[in-house]
Amino acid sequence: MYETITIDTDARGVATLTLNRPDKHNAMSPQMMADLTAAAAQLGGDDAVRVVVLTGAGKSFCAGADLGWMRAQADMDSATRAAEAGKLATMLGVLNALPKPLIGRLQGNALGGGVGMAAVCDVAIGVDTLKMGFTETRLGIIPATIGPYVLARMGEGRARRVFMSARLFGAAEAVDLDLLARAVPAAELDAAVEREVVPYLSCAPGAVAAAKKLARDLGPRINDEVVAHTIAALSARWETEEAAEGIGAFFDKRAANWVR
Template sequence: MFETITLDVDPRGVAMLTLNRPEKHNAMSGQMIDDLTQVAARLDGDAAVRVVVLAGQGRSFCAGGDLGWMKAQIAADSATRAEEARKLADMLGILNSLSKPLIARVHGTALGGGVGLCCVCDKVFAADTAMFGLTETKLGLIPATIGPFVVARMGGGNARQVFMSSRPFDAFEAQRLGIVSTLTTSQGLDAAVETEVIAYLKCAPAAVAEAKAMVLVLGQAPTKTTLDASIKALVKRWEHPEAHQGITAFFDKSIPPWG
């Protein structure tokens, strides 16, 4: 039914939600954003679903934004750019507030929007070989739309260490920064996730949902105001010459003006 994701629910009510663009390292296209929004709404309203595990097919968890999608933004007008950013913000928002526990199973790379997906999960299990990065500034962009969710997860002090430099960082640093909850070997990843799933299956479903809702309130989850500000910042950044220079240089395999 979905073009870019798969969904399998086992008899226990455990939903395996898998990003399924392995040839693109599961980069998020406009279609994937739509698919994730739809499936999140479905899962949220399905009383039979107790836990959701988010994973990636192939060699990567999620390599961020689809480059073709980003290239299209260069030619788009401000209203279209804002509309696309709003779709991403809404998708992250519904996953963030999902009334079921959302567990990430991370391997390979998690870049840009992939980090954003990690930051809307309740717990993130990562292989100790995984690599992370907020690489937008290298392209002349900023991690704007994912920003409220990333900063809510990491805290301002931790975010400042990786938010601006586009420097890749390993799973151990990702754990120190608060993105990753638990590290394991690649071979032990599924077993670690399963242990967490079993713990949730022993809990009262409505109590779990209400406890999560309370955490979101107490932890000051991103608000419409902060999301609106992030979208406005991204639209402004797209209009800066650096954005065009950075994306063009990437596709031309050349060096942008800033090196």
């Protein structure tokens, strides 16, 4: 049914949603965004599903944006780029609003948009060897569409430690930044995720969904106006000389002219 993801649901109603582009480090393509958007609707509407576990196949959880998609955007006009950014914003929004507990199982690195994917999870557990980072500014662009979700997760103060510098940080710092609830050895990852799953199986599903909605309603505002602002901010950055230089340098495998 899906090209870039898989869904497996066990007898308890625990659905494992797996990003399945291991050869591309589960980088987000337009097809993956469409698949995840559709999967969120499917899982959210399935009364048999009690909990959703989000993970990745292969070495990486999610390496951010697909390189082919990035290259294509460099040649798009601003309206088309905004529409492309809207695809990512829509996908993150429906995962964030999923009326089921969403537990992140980060078996590998999460970069750029992959950090955004972790941030929309209700709780994220990662292996203690992983790296994370908001790498967009190295390319002359900004972590815009993921911004509302990572700021809601981290808070502004924590976010400003890593949101603009593009530096990579490890699992222990990710816990300190509140991007991960816990970091564990790889051999303990499944058991740690299971400990998050089990309590929900004793809870009323409707009450869980209502409690999650209330938490979102009481939390930082993420509405159509905020999402539109992030799309406009990203579209504006794509129009700059820095973005052209950064993206060009990346694909030319050279240092951008601001690197010292």
